[in-house]
C-alpha cells in the first residue's frame with residue numbers, strides 16, 4: 279500500500295528528549311537527569327480532593343471550558359500572583375499545557391503561516407506548527423539566552439510572522455523574561471498584527487521577586503494567548519491538567535478545537551486542582567525553595583568543573599555549554615551515559631540553538647544530584 283501518512287506528520291520526529299530517554303532505560307544503573315518530572319509527591323490535599331470527587335461521582339463531562347469554580351480561582355490566582363487579568367470566561371482548562379498549545383496553534387495557523395520560535399526551545403512548538411502546515415522561523419538568542427531584540431525586530435519586519443512564541447521561565451535554559459524584554463516586545467507587538475503565544479507553565483517556579491509577562495498588558499489582550507498549567511506547579515505531570523487564557527474572540531475559536539478534540543479536561547483532576555489552588559500554594563513555595571537550593575548546588579559544581587553556564591532564574595533546568603569538548607551534544611551525552619552512567623539531554627533536542635549544550639534537570643533528590651555530578655566530574659577529568 280502506498281504511504282498514507284500525512285506529509286506534515288511524516289516530516290516531524292519524536293522528541294529528542296524521549297529519544298534519548300529510550301536509550302537511558304537500557305542503562306539501568308544510570309542516574310537520570312533527563313525528564314521534567316519533579317520528585318515531589320502531589321500535595322495530600324489535592325489527592326484527597328480527587329478521591330472525594332470520585333466518591334461524589336464527579337466523573338461526568340464538565341462544561342467544555344472546565345468547572346467554573348476552578349476557572350474563577352485561576353482568574354484570582356493570576357491576578358494576585360502575576361498581575362495578569364483574565365476573567366473566568368477567558369479561561370479554558372485543557373489536558374495539560376500540551377493540549378492547550380496544540381489547540382491554540384490549530385485555532386491560529388493556516389497553511390504556510392509563519393511562526394517565530396526561539397532556539398533553543400521546548401520542542402513541541404516546532405512540531406505543532408509543522409503538523410499544522412505552518413512555517414517555522416527561528417529567532418536566535420544571545421549567548422546568555424536572553425532575547426536579541428535587534429535581531430527579533432529585523433526578522434519581524436522582514437518576514438511578517440503571524441505568531442510569535444515566548445516561553446518563560448524557559449525550558450531548557452532557565453532564563454526568565456526581564457522588564458526590559460517585556461517593554462520592548464510590547465512596543466513591537468502593539469504596532470504589528472501578530473499574536474504572541476506565551477507559554478508560562480513554569481511561572482510558579484520563577485526564582486526572582488518580580489514576575490514579568492507580556493500578558494500583563496491589558497491594551498494588547500486581543501494579541502495574546504497565555505498557556506499554563508498544573509503539571510509542574512503541583513508536581514502532577516501524569517494527571518494532565520493545563521489551561522489557556524485568551525480574550526473572547528480568540529478563546530471562542532480555541533474552544534472549538536478543544537471541544538472537538540477532548541470535550542473537556544479530566545473532571546476529577548479539575549477538582550483536585552481547585553483544592554490545590556486554594557490551599558496548596560504553601561507546598562508550591564516549598565518546592566520552589568527546594569529547587570533554588572538544588573539549582574545553587576548544581577550551578578556551583580558545574581562552575582567548579584570549569585563549565586561555562588548561566589545561573590537559571592526559573593524552571594528546574596540548567597544548560598551548560600560543552601563546546602570546548604569538541605563533540606556534538608549527542609556524542610557528549612552518549613559518552614556520559616555509557617562511561618559515567620549519567621543521563622542528561624543533548625541540547626540539540628531543543629533545536630539548532632541548543633547544539634553545544636546539555637540540559638540537566640535538577641528536579642530530583644540532592645543525593646541523586648550529588649552522585650550524578652561526582653560521576654560527571656570523574657568522567658571529564660579522564
Ligand SMILES: Cc1ncc(COP(=O)(O)O)c(C=O)c1O
Pocket residue numbers: 314373374375376377400445449477479507508509510515518519520
Ligand atoms: C515549556 C513547556 N511547555 C509545556 C509543557 C507541557 O506541559 P504538560 O505536561 O502540562 O502538557 C512542558 C512540559 O515539559 C514544558 O516544558
